[in-house]
Amino acid sequence: MDETLVLLTLAGRRAALPASAVGSVIEIETIVPVPKAAPHIAGLTAMRSQALTVVDCRAALGLGSHQSKPGDRAVVVTVGGHQYALLVDGVDDVEAALSEPRAIAGGFGKGWDEAAIGMVETSGEPALLVDPGQLVNAKFEAAA
Amino acid sequence: MDDLLTEFLAETREMLGSISGAIVAWEADPSNRELLDSIFRFVHTVKGNCGFFDFPRLASLSHAAEGALGEVRAGRRQADPRLVTAVLAIIDRIAAMVDAIEADEEFPEGGDERLIVALDAGSDAVIDLPVKTDAEELGDGTAPARTSVNSGAARSIRLPVELLDRVMNGVSDMVLARNDLARRLRATEAASALESPFERLSGILAEVRESISQMRMHRIDHLYQSLPRLVRDLANELGKQVMIDFEGGDVEIDREIMEMIRDPMTHLLRNAIDHGLETPSQRIAAGKREIGMLTISARHSGNQIRVSVTDDGRGLDVDRIVAKAIENGLVTRAQADAMSEKQKLALIFAPGLSTADTISEISGRGVGMDVVRSNLERVGGSISVTSELGKRTTFDLQIPLTLSIVAGLTVSAGEQQFAIPQSYVLEIVRRKSANLRLTKMGDSRLVELRGKRIAYLSLAEVLGLEEAGDNDTICNTIIMLSAGSSEQFALGVDAIFDYEDLVVKPLAPAVMEAGFYAGTTLLENGLPILMLDVREIAAKSELASGNAALAAAGEDAHSEAEARRAPSLMIYRSMEGVKCAVRLPVIRRVETLKRADFDCHGEVPLVVLGDRLFPCLGISDPSKLGEQVRALRLSDGNSELLYAVKELIDTAELTSHVEPQGDSRFEGTVLIGGEAVRLLDVHGLFARHAAKMKQTDTDRPLCYLPDTDWSQTILMPLVEAAGYRISADPDAADVAILTEDTETHGAAARRIIRLRSEAQQGEAADETIYRYDKDALLAALLSAAKGAA
Numbered sequence: 001m002d003e004t005l006v007l008l009t010l011a012g013r014r015a016a017l018p019a020s021a022v023g024s025v026i027e028i029e030t031i032v033p034v035p036k037a038a039p040h041i042a043g044l045t046a047m048r049s050q051a052l053t054v055v056d057c058r059a060a061l062g063l064g065s066h067q068s069k070p071g072d073r074a075v076v077v078t079v080g081g082h083q084y085a086l087l088v089d090g091v092d093d094v095e096a097a098l099s100e101p102r103a104i105a106g107g108f109g110k111g112w113d114e115a116a117i118g119m120v121e122t123s124g125e126p127a128l129l130v131d132p133g134q135l136v137n138a139k140f141e142a143a144a
Numbered sequence: 145m146d147d148l149l150t151e152f153l154a155e156t157r158e159m160l161g162s163i164s165g166a167i168v169a170w171e172a173d174p175s176n177r178e179l180l181d182s183i184f185r186f187v188h189t190v191k192g193n194c195g196f197f198d199f200p201r202l203a204s205l206s207h208a209a210e211g212a213l214g215e216v217r218a219g220r221r222q223a224d225p226r227l228v229t230a231v232l233a234i235i236d237r238i239a240a241m242v243d244a245i246e247a248d249e250e251f252p253e254g255g256d257e258r259l260i261v262a263l264d265a266g267s268d269a270v271i272d273l274p275v276k277t278d279a280e281e282l283g284d285g286t287a288p289a290r291t292s293v294n295s296g297a298a299r300s301i302r303l304p305v306e307l308l309d310r311v312m313n314g315v316s317d318m319v320l321a322r323n324d325l326a327r328r329l330r331a332t333e334a335a336s337a338l339e340s341p342f343e344r345l346s347g348i349l350a351e352v353r354e355s356i357s358q359m360r361m362h363r364i365d366h367l368y369q370s371l372p373r374l375v376r377d378l379a380n381e382l383g384k385q386v387m388i389d390f391e392g393g394d395v396e397i398d399r400e401i402m403e404m405i406r407d408p409m410t411h412l413l414r415n416a417i418d419h420g421l422e423t424p425s426q427r428i429a430a431g432k433r434e435i436g437m438l439t440i441s442a443r444h445s446g447n448q449i450r451v452s453v454t455d456d457g458r459g460l461d462v463d464r465i466v467a468k469a470i471e472n473g474l475v476t477r478a479q480a481d482a483m484s485e486k487q488k489l490a491l492i493f494a495p496g497l498s499t500a501d502t503i504s505e506i507s508g509r510g511v512g513m514d515v516v517r518s519n520l521e522r523v524g525g526s527i528s529v530t531s532e533l534g535k536r537t538t539f540d541l542q543i544p545l546t547l548s549i550v551a552g553l554t555v556s557a558g559e560q561q562f563a564i565p566q567s568y569v570l571e572i573v574r575r576k577s578a579n580l581r582l583t584k585m586g587d588s589r590l591v592e593l594r595g596k597r598i599a600y601l602s603l604a605e606v607l608g609l610e611e612a613g614d615n616d617t618i619c620n621t622i623i624m625l626s627a628g629s630s631e632q633f634a635l636g637v638d639a640i641f642d643y644e645d646l647v648v649k650p651l652a653p654a655v656m657e658a659g660f661y662a663g664t665t666l667l668e669n670g671l672p673i674l675m676l677d678v679r680e681i682a683a684k685s686e687l688a689s690g691n692a693a694l695a696a697a698g699e700d701a702h703s704e705a706e707a708r709r710a711p712s713l714m715i716y717r718s719m720e721g722v723k724c725a726v727r728l729p730v731i732r733r734v735e736t737l738k739r740a741d742f743d744c745h746g747e748v749p750l751v752v753l754g755d756r757l758f759p760c761l762g763i764s765d766p767s768k769l770g771e772q773v774r775a776l777r778l779s780d781g782n783s784e785l786l787y788a789v790k791e792l793i794d795t796a797e798l799t800s801h802v803e804p805q806g807d808s809r810f811e812g813t814v815l816i817g818g819e820a821v822r823l824l825d826v827h828g829l830f831a832r833h834a835a836k837m838k839q840t841d842t843d844r845p846l847c848y849l850p851d852t853d854w855s856q857t858i859l860m861p862l863v864e865a866a867g868y869r870i871s872a873d874p875d876a877a878d879v880a881i882l883t884e885d886t887e888t889h890g891a892a893a894r895r896i897i898r899l900r901s902e903a904q905q906g907e908a909a910d911e912t913i914y915r916y917d918k919d920a921l922l923a924a925l926l927s928a929a930k931g932a933a
Contacts, residue, residue, distance in 0.1 A: 030671060032560070032671055032672050032673065032674070033560065034655050034658060034661070034674060035558075035560070035607035035608050035609055035658075035660070036607055036608055036658040036659070036660055037654065037655055037657070037658040038654055038657060038658070040654075041654050041655055041658075044655075044664060044672035044674070045672065046324075046666055046670050046671060046672050048321070048324075050317065050320065050649075050666075051649060051664045051665075051666060051672040053651070053652040053654065053655055055654075080652075080653070082650075082651075082652040082653070084652065136652070136654065137653070137654065
């Protein structure tokens with residue numbers, strides 16, 4: 001597998017997104033909350049005069065909620081024609097994947113299983129490759 | 145040219161283009177089935193389309209070719225080179241004829257039979273004319289026709305709608321990007337140097353946006369075209385005679401919206417023919433013409449399109465509608481008794497009335513009218529009905545012009561801003577208004593305004609931004625919203641900011657799921673803002689399309705007569721600090737103006753608002769204007785003007801009579817809450833000032849510009865925005881703008897403005913204006929305009 005990965009810290013864990021899915025990495029200045037929206041929708045933010053939907057990945061995984069502060073890093077992805085900013089703990093590096101994603105015995109645990117594509121080897125420690133579509137729509141589909 | 149014909153020509157041309165490759169390939173390989181099929185499809189389609197038009201020659205040519213190719217397809221005949229040649233000659237002839245039709249020229253007579261005979265299997269007629277010479281032989285007729293098509297007639301191309309949408313989205317994004325840029329420019333020091341190019345960019349962008357919007361526009365004719373057939377079929381089926389008449393087919397409408405109103409329109413027509421119009425014998429018995437008339441008309445009305453569907457049938461029987469509504473438990477007898485005629489008729493849009501037997505019992509409109517209404521309301525439209533028993537029924541549809549740019553009101557609730565589409569806003573009331581009373585009914589709150597009782601919601605509470613605790617209070621500002629054709633509710637917000645044109649973007653599904661929002665847009669400060677879905681908010685609180693709404697409607701009817709008797713007034717403090725009043729209906733909105741937008745050189749100060757100039761009255765001493773000026777935008781239906789006020793106090797009802805007084809600026813004095821208040825004479829105001837400003841195109845002053853690139857591209861928009869028309873003739877112009885490098889032949893113009901290209905003025909006596917000194921230039925233009933008018 002010669003896919004490039006964006007390595008992240010997600011809910012305190014080492015995770016990765018396929019670089020092909022990532023448009024850019026931004027620093028979030030202001031989040032305009034969306035009252036009554038699903039818990040993982042942190043709100044809207046503006047990037048280069050476009051509105052993005054900010055997704056709290058921690059909440060999307062069902063692992064509490066992100067304590068957001070100005071300057072937070074977010075990864076911009078496009079899912080279903082809409083742009084989302086995924087709030088993460090940190091964006092660490094861009095690296096080539098050294099293996100195909102694969103499942104591990106016993107699964108990745110509550111919350112993670114839904115979003116996970118599988119474990120991939122990188123030059124350092126392995127990372128959990130996640131599906132941005134699942135993060136964006138996780139709660140949404142569960143609720144529907 | 146007829147739109148349908150244009151489409152036929154475009155389609156034929158397009159197909160010709162796409163099969164031209166197939167023709168060549170077929171010639172090389174006549175046995176290829178796929179190529180044969182595609183050529184067969186072409187002649188078949190041409191033949192089919194010709195049926196709609198009177199093109200006998202096209203029809204017979206394509207028919208003959210279709211027949212011959214059909215034989216080959218059926219295996220009864222081999223595609224020999226002679227047949228191929230004959231078919232190709234026919235296709236060429238079709239192409240030449242299409243060119244001639246498009247150029248609106250006669251195609252030379254004759255020659256068709258020879259081509260057709262050549263198709264016959266046994267024929268030994270030889271087509272000795274290869275493609276090119278064929279066209280040449282037709283000679284003088286065709287060749288010039290081709291050129292004139294290229295240069296003369298408006299050419300059109302067909303584009304996929306998605307592409308248009310992409311371009312449209314791109315332009316919307318550019319507008320947002322420009323707003324962002326504007327915000328950043330204001331924060332930097334380089335602003336003044338960048339101002340002119342930025343203004344230019346803005347101007348161009350506005351133009352592009354305009355053109356793109358037009359690209360999405362379609363004449364409503366396209367919708368009309370499909371209707372006569374439907375009407376004919378239905379009329380035959382039901383044994384009725386119906387004539388349909390269309391008006392306003394040239395009205396243009398966003399194609400997306402057109403698709404969305406297609407079903408409701410069809411439904412209305414179906415109902416009109418089925419239930420509205422009588423059978424011929426019934427009509428004769430009623431003393432009407434045997435043939436029923438259906439009239440569909442469309443026209444622009446402000447930011448909306450109004451389409452009305454009228455039949456001259458038996459009309460709606462109000463009593464039976466009401467009886468049915470009571471029977472179905474939609475309203476109680478008491479509620480019905482309190483309703484106005486209009487509200488009773490509007491019951492046909494209620495969801496519960498659509499039972500099968502109402503179709504025949506009432507004059508019908510029950511079935512699916514609620515669906516028609518909700519379809520229209522989904523695109524921000526509305527529908528209403530009027531009827532005269534035994535004479536006619538008219539449905540009035542109001543449809544927005546486009547979906548993507550919405551006039552919106554920005555408000556705040558719970559420290560957050562939201563936008564509300566302006567089309568829903570009926571009125572804005574302050575809590576402290578003497579007209580407004582709060583009534584508690586259990587846990588619900590009602591506000592009473594001028595005798596109407598309306599359900600009240602607090603936006604902050606609806607959105608969970610504030611605890612829905614104590615219901616003794618209501619928010620500072622209350623917006624009266626229409627949640628549907630005749631349903632209203634009051635929404636409390638903390639503050640109101642502005643009216644703006646908002647470029648609305650769709651929201652991500654996860655956000656839409658919340659159910660309170662219709663879209664998002666970016667404000668000028670660069671922050672996203674959510675656009676509220678007013679209907680959903682009403683529906684979620686069970687305020688619309690339910691019993692609550694109908695009950696409220698009853699209340700409203702009860703006091704409607706009363707409300708009509710007492711005209712509403714807006715109480716304000718004038719710039720001199722005097723408490724005055726103005727009749728509420730003439731106020732279109734309240735504007736907040738910047739000191740910089742005023743031009744006070746003339747007798748009446750002028751204000752630039754959007755791209756228009758308005759006279760601003762009510763100012764006695766322009767030098768005392770503050771940085772921001774509040775002004776009422778008054779409208780008499782035709783023209784608008786501004787009236788500056790120090791502050792707005794409240795709305796009130798005019799209960800006393802008007803005591804005339806000496807001052808001609810006022811109608812007289814009225815009593816409001818025991819206090820004497822002067823009532824502004826709006827009629828006199830418009831009589832004095834509207835005539836001057838209501839400039840049709842011809843009475844705008846003429847301005848001559850030098851014929852240089854700079855003048856035409858940079859100066860012209862500015863001059864036009866200042867209310868001038870551009871003239872090419874310096875001697876006829878009211879004002880001539882001259883630059884240093886142009887001759888002085890504009891001297892005959894009544895006024896001359898000279899521009900210089902150096903920022904620094906050379907000599908003191910030199911009365912020129914630096915050509916990028918916009919303020920000075922505008923001031924000169926404005927004062928010249930006054931001289932010219």
